[in-house]
Amino acid sequence: MLCSSSAAIKRISVSWLIMANNSNFKSHRLSRSESSTKRPRTMSTHSSLKDAFSSYADNLNALNEKRERIVKASRDVTMNSKKVIFQVHRISKANREEVLEKAEKDLAAVRDQHISRLVKELQGTDFWKLRRAYSPGVQEYVEAATFFKFCQTGTLLNLDEINASLLPLSDPSLEPLQINLLDYLLGLADLTGELMRLAIGRISDGEVEYSERICRFVRDIYRELTLLVPLMDDGSDMKTKMDTMLQSVVKRENACFSVRVRGSEYIPLLGSSDPSSFLVGVSDVEL
């Protein structure tokens, strides 16, 4: 109803003063409105108007530039966090210590080199205002950090723990950058995808038990998240992630099923060269 009445207003001749992000526009626009003013009333306080709009434009420009810098930093966080995740995926019984050590170093580097830029830009304010600019980077970082923690200890990195690790980046006199609940949950949902990929990788390497442990962990997270998803602001992203999560759990369970049940059927014919074996294409395992 509001739309129709505003449309009605628009049908009458209107001169628009549209405030754009461009500071050049204002003189152009103001002169247009002046020339189209053919009535006895004139716009007084012209210079104060100009000043006001000039300050609005300046503020907007500054905000947009800040946002740009934050987006850039966020992209770097995303990229480097992804690198950590790829590294951790290469983990196996043989190289565990080495991989984890490197990953820990790289995660610290993401924090010190890139998240610190976010902290610097935000300067303790506007965390929610500019959230959309840095949320993807933060989610990816949460994914990397929790993935690393799971591979290291088999437990979930808490939101409090991850935020404690970010505290040193902020100036104590300013409000510290803390990951909010929503970004943490979104990152967690992505974590489950990586965990499932790890689980399937572990099966093909013969570490079936470890794979089951991963699956149990993911099921726990899924269970907890089902209660939270309906309560989240903008839950639509999360809902898609939940569907993907369920699919990957089922995928992993199917893989385990194949290993367990069909493995027994085909054991006399085992060998990766047998075309009917589900092990076709899987690398040989030295036991």
Place this chain on the structure above:
Amino acid sequence: MKSALRNAYYFTLSRYSLNPNPSLLHIVPFISTFPSLPSVLSRNHPFRSPLCATLMTGGDSDSPQTSPSLEKQFEKFRVQLEDSGSLRERIRAVVLEIESATRLMQASLLLVHQSKPIPEVLQKANSQINVLKDLYNKLAEVVRECPGQYYRYHGDWRSETQMVVSLLAFMHWLETGNLLMHTEAEEKLGCMFREQFGFCFRPGGLSCWCLFHVK
């Protein structure tokens, strides 16, 4: 090599057959819902997800239950999210009232095009301003409960407030021929459009000011 693999799988299977609760469900992958199955893990609330049956497959006796710290964390999250949800509902309730007061103003302002005398038209519209003042006060009170999260909920009142401001600007122009300034709008609505409150008078970078030509 082949025998090594074979041994590995025999080993897994034999371990499996020692399981005291052999059940087909252990090995059948979960591909459809099993609504009537009891859940192994007793929880406070009924769990209706299709994963219900897969949860039964944790047949190993040494598999830990969900760690208590995990549960505690998520319980805390649930409480936080419920609180923010109810705050959002209260905000929406006030905003709906703002919207209806705005509609009344708008409807009375339309009379301006029917060549009614301006003071008369403005009088009706002006009466809504006090209503709006009260409503914005109410809104401010609600928002004060979540300090620092102003922008989290900002989207819930942004467009309605833009409409209010544009109507106020129109009315101001009808009365005085001038553009309503930021500070004047603040006074009219009695609310603090200030940085500490975080209200951005220029929402989203595009603010449309309509100056109407009246014949």
